[in-house]
Amino acid sequence: MRTDKFMKDLKISKKKPSYPISDRLNKYLTEYNRNSKITILYDDLLRFQGAITVYDKDDIDTLWVRVYFSEFDREEIDLSLKKVYSRLHSDGNVTANAYLNIDAIDYCTFGNSKPFRVKIRNIINDNYTYFYVKKADASRIYGLELEQMLSPYQLNFMVHGNTLIEEHIAGIPGDEFIKNNLPDCSEREKSQIAKEFVKFNERCMIRLLGDMRAYNYVIVPTHDFDHVVFKIRAIDFDQQCYEGKFKVYRPQFFKENLKLVQLVAKKFTQESIDQYKIEERSIVAKRMISYNDRIAQLLDCMVNDEISNTGNIELLKSKIYDHTLDLEFKKSKNMGEILKNALNFVKRNYEDMNTQDF
Structure with a gap:
């Protein structure tokens, strides 16, 4: 090298630039169970009222900001994000939602996708994980599908309209x-x-x-x-x-x-x-x-x-x-x-x- x-x-x-999902690609996503109806879209999360900078353990700016919403919006958004998590990692059953908590919603202005990162925690055992809400871009979806097929790793994601939901890669x-x-x-x-x-x-x-x-x-x-x-x-x-x-x-x-x-x-x-x-x-x-x-x-x-x-x-x-x-x-x-x-x-x-x- x-x-x-x-x-x-x-x-x-x-x-x-972000490229839209074509009808042909949309049919492909439906056939392989990547399309999923969800109750919250990327644009909904843009309604945040304000944000504070997120620093790492060494007090260095992570380029993420923690966003907050109005009290009325937060209740609806939290419930919708719990449903998204259930669809992404399970069968969509909402019975476990009572044991889930949305600890944080972070927004990144660095890069092309400007993602939201959602931290979700099980309040019974304190285990937590992340998932991401992004604008659906055809290039990225092709990349995710090729990673699924040509790399040693499995990827879990779903698409609805102009919104892409991705699991966290640890x-x-x-x-x-x-x-x-x-x-x-x-x-x-x-x-x-x-x-x-x-x-x-x-x-x-x-x-x-x-x-x-x-x-x-x-x-x-x-x-x-x-x-x-x-x-x-x-x-x-x-x-x-x-x-x-x-x-x-x-x-x-x-x-x-x-x-x-x-x-x-x-x-x-x-x-x-x-x-x-x-x-x-x-x-x-x-x-x-x-x-x-x-x-x-x-x-x-x-x-x-x-x-x-x-x-x-x-x-x-x-x-x-x-x-x-x-x-x-x-x-x-x-x-x-x-x-x-x-x-x-x-x-x-x-x-x-x-x-x-x-």
Whole structure:
């Protein structure tokens, strides 16, 4: 992995427009049980009366503000959010609502989606979790669905009109982990993290998920017998198939990830890096085969949708052609076709390898 000037020069669009959900995508979401009737919409939460800044344990501004509502609105909003939680995590049965409490509603003005973060607590056992209320953006929904099918992780979300409800993805934010946890990791753990970063980098590139700077993914430690296993998981899907710069889809080129890139260079030879890339491509190809019909339907939605601009499309297909020398990319007319050709490229290579004699 390179640690050259491209890490300093790489920039993405300051503001990505929000794209509406097409009729075709809406039908897809209904078929796969992602559409759900809910009693509160994103715009309803914008009726807050005021807000206070949320600071972390070190008194640093988190860029979130805690909002508050009028007494009349708060009662209605709390009840609706409890119903949303029940639909998201259960069968929608409201009998448990009496034991739930909405502890906080936070709003973030940083980034494209401007989400609300809802903290909900079980008052009997004091366990709590979060979920997010966001504007429904077609790019993000495509990103969530591709994460569900092409990554090792399951995602729980639902859509209603212009509102997207997402479950919280638990983990240590990448920037915090790199700063506070990575220096204390053992050499064995650092090697394992480096391996995961190579695989994460490859997976993002294959499915064209952009802007994986350190604060847009989490690192999830899991204790396994006598050691800790680290996984890297994306948490922001706004930049799915939008940017024209190919490097935006490769986390290794963001300066925020420099320490992980340096770790990879320190721990692995190029042969090992190539091995882990091949492993990840094979895993993605296997997932494509297992989700064959569903991913074909999603790609059909993308091919018939507008989720980027002409300049980005022309630049990206040119850059990927330079990377692969596959003429299919030059024929691509939109981002959906570029992604479809990228996934087919990976799938063909996997199938060709599996037809060779041992």
